[in-house]
Amino acid sequence: MNQKLRKTVAEQLVRTFGPGEPLILGRAPGRVNLIGEHTDYNDGFVFPMALDFEIVVAGRRRADRTVRLLAVDLREKVEFSLAEPIVFDEHFGWSNYLRGVLKLLQQSGAELPGMELAFAGDVPLGSGLSSSAALEVATAIVVQRMTGFGIERPALAKLCQRAENEFVGMNCGIMDQFISMMGEQDHALFLDCRSLEYRQIPLELGAYRIVVCHSGVKHSLVESEYNRRRQECEAGVRVLAAHFPEIKALRDARPEQLVACQNELDPVVYRRCRHVISEDARVLESIQALNHGDLVRFGQMMNESHDSLRDLYEVSCSEIDLLVELARQVPGVLGARITGGGFGGCTVNLVAEEAVDRFTERICRLYREKTGIDARIFISKAADGAQIIE
Known part of the structure; x- marks a missing residue:
């Protein structure tokens, strides 16, 4: 809980835009996915937890139809009118996450007033910890409170995902917005991305402890390669469904069905499908291991997940692989893997509490020696999802 951050956002809104209506404050957390990567857009299973890093949005009504947005950390502001259609902003890209949510709320029947919204956060940007989803979700709950628009939280998370898909243009799955909205303290969330049925585990x-290592890199091909992976999975489903009509998404396919179709599949597509099918199975086995208190097995599943993402799905990079390799050499580390979309960002590690200091020193020193980059280490407990701050 970052009280200073919340105070800063509220003060900056008033300082920038002057006096006005009472403020509504909302927060939404970033997330780390413990296991289940690139399964969400294949109707599969994921197992994320909300972090105790957050985006805070302050908002208030205006008497006219003007919308003013303030990015506190960037010291940038934009303005547009609801008398005209909400359109994509080529210059201030950050504003599109808020614009998209407003547009989708409008399309869903919300009567939007003019408003002022300001935001800032302590979710590391570009880290793969879903600062964008947290911004969308925090915006959505503040505007929902402002308007009284009636919508259940899972549906509001889905609306935020659509905003990123349809307005921002990033073809993400539902996981990031869902965990930011629905997270629960001291729990991770098992989510069926087809039905949106979920369980707090x-x-x-x-x-x-869960330890997150930020690699300090984010390679520029992440968006284009992410969308290409989706296309490759869809190509695999078309071949599989021709033989097994019950397969609507890779979540429906069994390993033996994939093997039966191997000769008809492009080798790259085959590898992508093999990852997704095995990753769904790893999520289920990981939760079973947790339920039995078997953290060693849970860590093994994390390791297998990374190896699959590196070799079959090919979304890792040399810096991330180095972080994972260094982590696995530290006594007391049960598992280490890439988390997020890939091509940089973060690793997630399961580390004995007594080994955390040793882990941090070794990772930071050796990673710096080999790459010239300073890794950043975060330790987080599982946090609550989005909340209005009363």
Whole structure:
């Protein structure tokens, strides 16, 4: 809980736009996905937790139809009118996450007033910890409170995902917005991305901690390669469905069905499908391991997940692979893997509490020696999802 951040956002809105209506403050967390990567847009299973890093949005009504947006950290502001259609902003790209949410709320029947919205956060940008989803979700709950628009939280998360898909142009799955909206303290969230059925799973780690390592890199091909992976998965489904009509998405396919179609599949597409099918199975096995208190098996699943993402899905990079390699060499580390969309960002690690200091020193020193980049280390407990701050 970052009280200073919340105070800063509120003060900056008033300082920038002057006096006005009472403020509504909302927060939404970033997330780390413990396991289940690139499965969400294949109707599969994911297992993320909300982090205790957040985006805070302050908002208030205006008497006219003008919308003013303020990015506190960037010291940038934009303005547009609701008397005209909400359009994509080529210059201030950050504003499109808010614009998209407003447009989708409008299309869903919300009566939007003019408003002022300001935001800032402590979710590391470009880290793969879903600062964009947190911004969308925090915006959505503030505007929902402002308008009284009636919509259930899972549906509001879905609306935020559509805003990123249809307005921002990033073809993400539902996981990021859903965990930011629905997270629960001391729990990770098992989500069926087809039905949106979910279960809060107690994250009973005993003497172990979730440690996130930020690589300090984000390669520029992430968006184009992400969308290409989706296309490759869809190509695989078309071949599989021709033989097995019950397969509507890769989540429906069994390993033996994939093997039966191997000769008809492009080798790259085959590898992509093999990752997704095995990753869904790993999510289910990981939750079973947690339920039995078997953290060693949970860590093994994390390791297998990374190896699959590196070799079959090919979304890792040399810096991330180095972080994982260094982590696995530290006594007391049960598992280490890439998390997020790939091509940089972060790793997530399951580390014995007594080994965290040793882990941090070794990773930072050796990573710096080999890359010249300073890794950043975050330790987080599972946090609550989005909330209006009363």
